[in-house]
Amino acid sequence: MTLDTRVKTRGLLRERVSSHATRVKDFWAIYKGSRLGMVGLSLILAFIIIALVAPWLAPYHPRALVGTSFLPPTEKYLLGTDQVGRDIYSELIWGTRISLMVGVLASAFAVAIGTTIGLLSGYYRGPLDSVLMRITDLFITLPNLPFILILAALIGRNIWNIIFVIAIIGWTGTARMVRSQTLSIKERPYVEAARSIGARDSQIVIRHILPNVFPLVFANAIIGTVDAILAESGLSFLGLGDPTQPSWGMILHYANEAGALATGRWWFIIPPGVCIMLVTIGFAFSSYSLDQILNPRLRKRRW
Amino acid sequence: MIRKKLVLSALISLLLGIVTIVPVFSSRVEAQAREELSFEMWTLDWDTISVDAGDVIEQMLRDIGIRMKAMPTSEEVLYDNLDLEHTYEVYEMSRGFWAYPVDIHDRFHSEEIRDYGLNYAGYSNPEFDALIDEAFKEMDFEKRTKLLWDAQRLLAEDPPYIPLFTSDDVHALRKEWTGYHRLSGGIFNWYNRLTTIDLRHVDQEYGADFIMAYPSYIDHYNPIAADDGRSMLVMSMVFDALVSYDEDMNIIPWLATDWTISPDYLTITFNIVHNAKWHDGVPLTAEDVKFTVDFYKEQDIPYDVALMTRIESVETDGDYTVIFHMTEPYAWALNGFEDVPIVPKHIWEGKAWDWAVHPDMMPIGSGPFKWDSYLDGEWIKLVANPDFWMEGKPHLGSFTIRVIAESSARFLAIKKNEVHTERYELDIGFIEAAKMDPNLVPLEDTWCVGMWDYIIDFNQRTDPALQDPAVKKAIAHAVDKQRLVDIARLGYGTVTDTFIPPAFFGPAYEDPNAVKYEYNVFLANKILDTAGYLDIDADGIREMPAPAPDRDGDGIPDDKDACPDIPGLPEYGGCPGEVKKLEDLVKRVDSLAASVGELAALKTDLATLKTDLEALRSQLTSSINIAYGLAIVAIIIAVVAVYFARRRE
């Protein structure tokens, strides 16, 4: 590249970054106004902080047997003990890490897969499109939970396997959406213009299509986190989670097995479920607000 | 300027690289030059007792420097490995006793080392095999029991598994019901026919309707194919056997009123009741008994094989006498007959043994209950057989089974009197509530020693450390079995010290000279120290011993190197025999201590300190922590990168 081009590229880069920064600032201003969104965001942040400070916040190691079984909440054990004598409060705090990690990673992978497929499918059209769309249809028709159950049973109960399994179930929505967006953006005039000056396909995709697709993909990722967290807790509850990681779903699994419902041990059953709910509500509220903001048609409305 | 950009990206990649690779290497560094006493112990994931006990054992064994990682595993994977692959290291779960001590053959005889054989550990000892073969031919109880004791003691010298405890059967039963009998294995069990005939309502001697909750539906309608506890209970109510058991696990007459065994032990003659009828009215005769046994033999039925292969032929003498000719004396012949359901010749003749007895007709038996109606997957209703051959039995009018999958739901149903009991023993989660419920029979009154015996089993094929009796004995000494019972069964369990626990099989099996491994962590540590398993790198886990130097200088690596026959050394006279007494052990330890003493003591102190540090370190190096660390680093890098990019002006 000549010096000229290099300077231009840097200049463009600078512009891009600062224009992104402005967009982000504008976006944040709007987002702050949405009450639901702020509630959601604060919930998410709260749980992230809990996850990060877990080793210092939790009074005990989550896997250590510290007391007698089935103790009700006391001073020593804020939420009582489980069926072998572990502190439930510590387990809940440490479980935040697992739920967040599984939720975010699984959703991120799912969205990444979906975006790739959607982009390829929408941009190149033709036989590639048909094949990819048929595969997408196939994955749509697969019932989620049974498929996850089977895969989990086949490839073993490991936290990374679970993330993988949830991810390969959840990419279809993103794929479809990205594809339709790509289709519509492709027809826009500036894309045509770019193509006529001989821009490469990858440049077009990265420079024009991705940035436009990104906000919706991001929104999908957020709502995908809800599904991923619910999927992981469902899996764990049914007994197929990673037994070495005290996720909230596993706590509920043990609680159920130990008959906490029938014997009124509410401290065993209710807190983990409430934690799951709060985290997912956080993401759901944020996703709802994001949707409201990013969808241009919605912005016209008052709410 | 470009160079600055390059330098920046180089710095960032270096940082990322270090952050990613260092943890990988640090775990590599952990990998020892020498192997550790580190094992993976599989527990059965749906069995909370197994899982809970496994977690406690893992913590207990850390005290003696062994890492026994408890891994809840699915039943499928576990049994695939036990039946076929045989590559597991250790497992901890319950096997389940038969009503008579035939397990000692099934679990340890070398002929059971095969695909689908029951000798999962791969224990092979010809002396042991010989003892068992002889015992199983010995019809005299005293002599047989002595042989079994010898076999037990032999096993204990190099134990392929460690018996832990039985999960005792405490039942939640509504107090309006009485007449149950307490046998080993529980008040509701397939060989507990006495409960079946005597169970009745407190206020209603005859005709009451009893409802039992099942965790899932029966697997088989066919009494011969029934091999799961749920089906077998139903079948034992509908079909009769020649004999049954009483409260002390003695054989009592059932369909057979009496029997005689010839002096050479090769002929057994049974006289059966005269008034037995099948549920469709046809009388039951000796022909049906003969047909049943012939049926088993002709079709090579894979059940009750031990008995059937030893029956040469069977003949009838009149309508109510059956004569069995055996190939050899078989100590458990009568017990074997208790397992065989007598099936009607006029219905089963000409069919395959596993024919789908349902839905053509509900199975016709001769037992105290007969099939009335059922809804596949949901419930079964059995009604009392009015023509049952035993006078005045059964007392119940009907016996209904409801399938309630959730354990909580089952317990709630009992509390609400929608069902009166459940098939299996109470889960620990419900024991407190059951004790406080005034509507239930007090738990102590239903308490029977359980048939589910929990063990830690060591695969003799994989790790050489697991073949060393010292390691196994040390583990046996390091496990506090009563604490396991207290945690895993809330105290409703019985500690087992021997392979044929008298608590289950009867006090006559109590061996006064039995070898037992008491809970003694100090002793466990000393055994491992003596055997050479020392914690060299002070990480809290012992390493395998160094290969023994050629101490006796003969150039041959053998036992003599461990204790060379050199005058002046304490081992002069060769390797002493198995150390059974604590005094001998302490003497040996003292002699060793003379040469290695202070170092060992120091090492153990360091080891305890290191275990604490290791716990902390393990927290830090777990994968999730790395992810969070990376996340923080990534955020910092992103911020820095953005900052630099903006500063490019």
Add this chain to the structure above:
Amino acid sequence: MGFKEYVGKRILQGIVTVVLAITLNFIIFRIMPGDPTQAMVGDPRMDPETRITLIAKFGLDKPLLEQFVLYLYNLFSGELGVSFVQIGRPVVEIIFGRKLVNTVILMGSSMFLAFALGIIVGVIAAWKHGTKVDLSSIVFSLVTYSMPVFWFGMLLLLLFSYYINIFPIAGTVTPGLAHANFFEYASDYLHHMIAPMVTLAVSFFGGYFLFMRDTILDVFTEDYMLTARAKGLSDRKILFKHAMRNALLPMVSIMGVHLTYLISGATMTETVFSWDGLGRLIYDSVRDADYPVLQGIFLMMAILVVMASLCADITCAYLDPRIKEAAE
């Protein structure tokens, strides 16, 4: 593109999807770890003759491609294999019996309830958007969407079966009860069905509600609304004549896809409430490794979902010509 061509194209797509589903089904259970023959007929209690017959029938000792052909052949003659767990019982018998009926009734009624509630509340919220009613329904739907289905079921069970004894604990009907007539049977069945149905419906309500509300509000901001208002039509009339009808169409189209989510929810709900249906069968089969049954269920579900979405799409296309244009 004409209507007929669209239908033809969609049916073709559906068939391709089904074929792919059959293939995937086949592959999954053949790439299982371990010896495939072992997995199919590995139960040691199965007698050797049965095993040989089964191996021959499913060609388990032949190369994979031949196996696939045999599999297809068996499939089209209605032969789905024999269960491992309930030895000897054909899979078709296990699946296409009461369990299917129970699940269909439960899923159908929950879906209908969620759908109906979603529409009604969605309309109300859209009508009154910006008010507290709107906000609270949004919050309610987001909360129920985020709630784990099984946990909600357990809470309901605790509350209404234990503390307040309104609903039964488990099962589809009271056992051993001889129902005098069909009406009694139906009411007993319904009594048992209320709790699981409510659980499922509540967890699905959220999605439908938000979608309905969004779609109606979208319609209100469309340009032709301006024309309608200018024409003097009251807002109310616009709502019922235009908005709802336009909103219903996309709702129907997503119903087909939602079937899969419903099945997942049904699996957990059926386990918690001991409802004897396909969901619990799936869970039990996974635990017991009853692969033939699982294969059968998967196949059936794939076909069901394809058919459902096909019907939904065709109905939509029939009612709204614009969709046909936008389709491809």
